[in-house]
Amino acid sequence: MTETILKITDLQKNFGGVVATRDFSLDIEKNKIVGLIGPNGAGKTTIFNIITGIYQPSGGSVEFMGNNIVGKKPYQIALAGIARTFQNIRLFTNLSVLDNVIIASHQDCNYSIFSEMTHLGSFKKTEKAVREHAMQLLEMVGLQDITNRIAGGLPYGHQRRLEIARALAIHPKLLLLDEPAAGMNADESEDLCNFIFDLHRKFDLTIFLIEHHMDVVVKLCDSITVLNFGQTICQGTPEQVIAEPCVIEAYLGEEE
Numbered sequence: 001m002t003e004t005i006l007k008i009t010d011l012q013k014n015f016g017g018v019v020a021t022r023d024f025s026l027d028i029e030k031n032k033i034v035g036l037i038g039p040n041g042a043g044k045t046t047i048f049n050i051i052t053g054i055y056q057p058s059g060g061s062v063e064f065m066g067n068n069i070v071g072k073k074p075y076q077i078a079l080a081g082i083a084r085t086f087q088n089i090r091l092f093t094n095l096s097v098l099d100n101v102i103i104a105s106h107q108d109c110n111y112s113i114f115s116e117m118t119h120l121g122s123f124k125k126t127e128k129a130v131r132e133h134a135m136q137l138l139e140m141v142g143l144q145d146i147t148n149r150i151a152g153g154l155p156y157g158h159q160r161r162l163e164i165a166r167a168l169a170i171h172p173k174l175l176l177l178d179e180p181a182a183g184m185n186a187d188e189s190e191d192l193c194n195f196i197f198d199l200h201r202k203f204d205l206t207i208f209l210i211e212h213h214m215d216v217v218v219k220l221c222d223s224i225t226v227l228n229f230g231q232t233i234c235q236g237t238p239e240q241v242i243a244e245p246c247v248i249e250a251y252l253g254e255e256e
Ligand SMILES: Nc1ncnc2c1ncn2[C@@H]1O[C@H](COP(=O)(O)OP(=O)(O)OP(=O)(O)O)[C@@H](O)[C@H]1O
Pocket: 015, 018, 019, 020, 038, 039, 040, 041, 042, 043, 044, 045, 046, 047, 087
């Protein structure tokens, strides 16, 4: 039986006179990989920003695992189980690879300020567990040999992997990836696809991704939604979507 993990209904977002999202609805089933594509300015990132609580919608609803998440703060949504990466990678560039993941894990800890200040009891145990978990995540994303390197000095592909390790540190059920293959060549994109498939399997994750590289979207996704001017113009399997004349005109034509 299928289970809807994210239900978006009639979402609207206006920025003054600009309608960034218009009557957008989408159901995402648990354990699927779903793509969101469309030309620049179509409203894709705005949808991610609404799901993650960065923007409040002008109308409509977003339900995650049956609960309305509109109005919740970004950290509450993260703790509920939605993690994301950004179009422009966000890391603590002056900190080590390991510390970047440890800091991300702290969002998920529940020790008190008192135990933190006194370094007593649960804090010590939690710190040890956090560190071990961070190391496990770094191993999963293939960065286990460079845990002491400074994040800002890593090659681009490694920074992407580190950002994903940080996202995984909060034990998400739904992972939003905003243009994970941006700036990658064909070989790097191929590696990324295998990496995402691997994560999807190992962590039992549902993945919702924005991507301009059509080969990546077609390879990864169970279904794709195409957006133009804030509205869905087409939705279906990769094969259905790439055969749609309106998609070729609005998106693929532009790429060519
Ligand atoms: N904070 C904001 N203030 C005003 N307008 C905004 C804001 N954020 C987005 N917009 C506008 O909303 C529209 C959709 O932008 P959005 O970034 O969601 O598009 P996108 O599909 O993600 O584009 P890209 O592929 O270039 O990242 C654009 O017209 C954009 O200028």
